[in-house]
Amino acid sequence: MNRVLLSFLGCVVAFGFSQPPLQAAPLPWSALKGKPVLFVTGKTDPGEPNDDALVRQHLEQIGFKVTTADASVSPSAVSGMSLIVISSTADAHELQAKFAQTPVPVFTWNTFDYPNLGMTGPQLHRDFGVVDPIQHYAESFSILYGYGANTTSTISRAVGLRPQLFGTLYLEPGSIGWANPGPGATVIADFEGKPQRAAVFTYERKASLADGATAPARRVGFYLADGNFHLLTDVHGPAANDPQVRQWAIGLKLFDEAIRWAASPPQAVAPYDPAALDARIRGVAHGKKVLYVERVDAGEGREADEHTVAHLRSLGFEVTIADQTDPQTRANGEDLILISSSCSKYKLANKYVDTAVPLITLEGLYADALHLAGRDRYADYGEHGEEKESDDPPDNYLDIVGAWNPMAAGLPAGLVKFTEHPGVLKWARPTPDAIVIATLPNSPNERAIFGYPEHAVMADGFIAPARRALLPLDNPSFDDLTAQGHALFDAVVLWTVSGKRP
Structure with a gap:
């Protein structure tokens, strides 16, 4: 040479x-x-x-x-x-x-x-x-x-x-x-x-x-x-x-x-098959412990929290409920933390940021505290459809851009109906180390579903101590999920709780 x-x-x-x-x-x-x-x-x-x-x-x-x-x-x-x-x-x-x-x-x-x-x-x-x-x-x-x-x-x-x-x-x-x-x-x-x-x-x-x-x-x-x-x-x-x-x-x-x-050959992608996805997540869920963090005294979203917990339990997860004001030590020994959108960022007070337990947040406004994105609201993170807090109208569709990853649940690239009715959808702008699955329609920089692998470089140079993911569900939205929306929820849970590699 x-x-x-x-x-x-x-x-x-x-x-x-x-x-x-x-x-x-x-x-x-x-x-x-x-x-x-x-x-x-x-x-x-x-x-x-x-x-x-x-x-x-x-x-x-x-x-x-x-x-x-x-x-x-x-x-x-x-x-x-x-x-x-x-x-x-x-x-x-x-x-x-x-x-x-x-x-x-x-x-x-x-x-x-x-x-x-x-x-x-x-x-x-x-x-x-x-x-x-x-x-x-x-x-x-x-x-x-x-x-x-x-x-x-x-x-x-x-x-x-x-x-x-x-x-x-x-x-x-x-x-x-x-x-x-x-x-x-x-x-x-x-x-x-x-x-x-x-x-x-x-x-x-x-x-x-x-x-x-x-x-x-x-x-x-x-x-x-x-x-x-x-x-x-x-x-x-x-x-x-x-x-x-x-x-x-x-x-x-x-x-x-x-x-x-x-x-080299590309990553194999399983087709959209809710029954097969259900079987896969049930196989992983058995014996896994989930800490579900919510606002225990919540009004709006209380029923959706109950149904989310019931769904996780029906899959085989052992779910413990923690209030947003409880100490971070509640996560000790857990396999997954799921933060409800009924929580207040103020009451969460930076909890679970550095815990070495995989974590999903449904509360997109907690993105900056978790280092999922930067600190500038409306530029680094925000929401569509929130009355008095968003210039963007409610929506119920997502644009799948990462169909190659299992978090996409086998759904093809393009628009997918996420909830039955238009509502509030959260978004954030992660670093290039994130795996982006979906954006909001006509807003390619507003990423609605994404995950950080363990050891990824997150916002502020923070190193992910375990997998981290964002799902854009607002307080009552779980009960309004479409079949495709449920599949995306389960696929993100499965990816987050499984393994250490992207």
């Missing part, structure tokens, strides 16, 4: 790749050997950098069997391919949407092709953009620094990504692409700590794309430009013994792990 040796803090940083410990989800590297890849490239002006030959060489050294084509390639050329890789040198206007609905994974750093693929909206400088040293000289230095936005995804764990800065490229002003992807995306790394300036982002198969379509296969966007693949940071020799340098020089490692994830 050709390597460009890079001097970094007196250490040697070079183009190449180092394999991390194998993870359970992606294919082993050996399984990638011989897989066919369509590499879509273009030409650059004479004298302009073009690293497409190096990329092809690198892919072949991983073991892929690479076929190169230009933007005029027929969509039928993807037949039999395991992966499509699209370079920024390919003409996005000629590519148009020819690969948008292909059921073959796509890995791309062609920023102007993101809208064609549905990975971002269509507006330059708002939905996507390119930084280059000619037009943005000062900014072209800032893009040398990425930020670990997500630490719990398969790619993040394989890389060992942390919520801190890392080196994207070698120290010289360069060009990169950024994206503002849709709510169904996972932002792995970003620039300047802004998820709306994503450097590396993914869509799982069946996730909702930015244009409202459903991803037919895995999609990855990466920050490269025409001629800087050889500048991706990596570490070799004595430098590899320094853990700080290893965590800094991860550009090529990110590239490799994102490629491996894209080429």
Whole structure:
């Protein structure tokens, strides 16, 4: 392999790749050997950098069997391919949407092709953009620094990504692409700590794309430009013994792990089947203890609390009721905490924030205290339909954007009737470490159902001591849930009480 040796803090940083410990989800590297890849490239002006030959060489050294084509390639050329890789040198206007609905994974750093693929909206400088040293000289230095936005995804764990800065490229002003992807995306790394300036982002198969379509296969966007693949940071020799340098020089490692994830089989999704879901949750519920926190003297919502508890008990959970004013020690020995929306944030007084017990809150206004979201009400969290407290009308639909995850109960992407009648629905804006399942209709930034895996980085840098989830039920809404709404409730309970991995 050709390597460009890079001097970094007196250490040697070079183009190449180092394999991390194998993870359970992606294919082993050996399984990638011989897989066919369509590499879509273009030409650059004479004298302009073009690293497409190096990329092809690198892919072949991983073991892929690479076929190169230009933007005029027929969509039928993807037949039999395991992966499509699209370079920024390919003409996005000629590519148009020819690969948008292909059921073959796509890995791309062609920023102007993101809208064609549905990975971002269509507006330059708002939905996507390119930084280059000619037009943005000062900014072209800032893009040398990425930020670990997500630490719990398969790619993040394989890389060992942390919520801190890392080196994207070698120290010289360069060009990169950024994206503002849709709510169904996972932002792995970003620039300047802004998820709306994503450097590396993914869509799982069946996730909702930015244009409202459903991803037919895995999609990855990466920050490269025409001629800087050889500048991706990596570490070799004595430098590899320094853990700080290893965590800094991860550009090529990110590239490799994102490629491996894209080429690996997607997560299996069980179809919507309430009876099967009921059987699964009953199998898990037996012997599990649930602490149901409510306002014991509640007026509105009292009957719904009783019915929620009865439902959990009917599934096999052992449910204990605690008042909102009871001490946090009530959670000792429990397997799940469920906070009713009849509770008052004031009376809860920061309880259960740091307990290492999985937790679901139905009270969306407690999102800031639990570090599910930031502190700015109406910007970081809020509600639709609350009289005198919301400018938004009542609603009873949710927009499923994370159909790939079991919390979605097998429901397809798109609108689902959550309650029978319009009412109050809560929402919050979590960090990129959250798994977003549903948003409020026509409000993609207002996330109504989401979960944080254990050890995820939550708002304020708080590390999730166990799984955390938000369900948008208001005080009396449990009794108004549709069949699909009940399935979502049970699926979120099942995910939260089960396991430690996303």
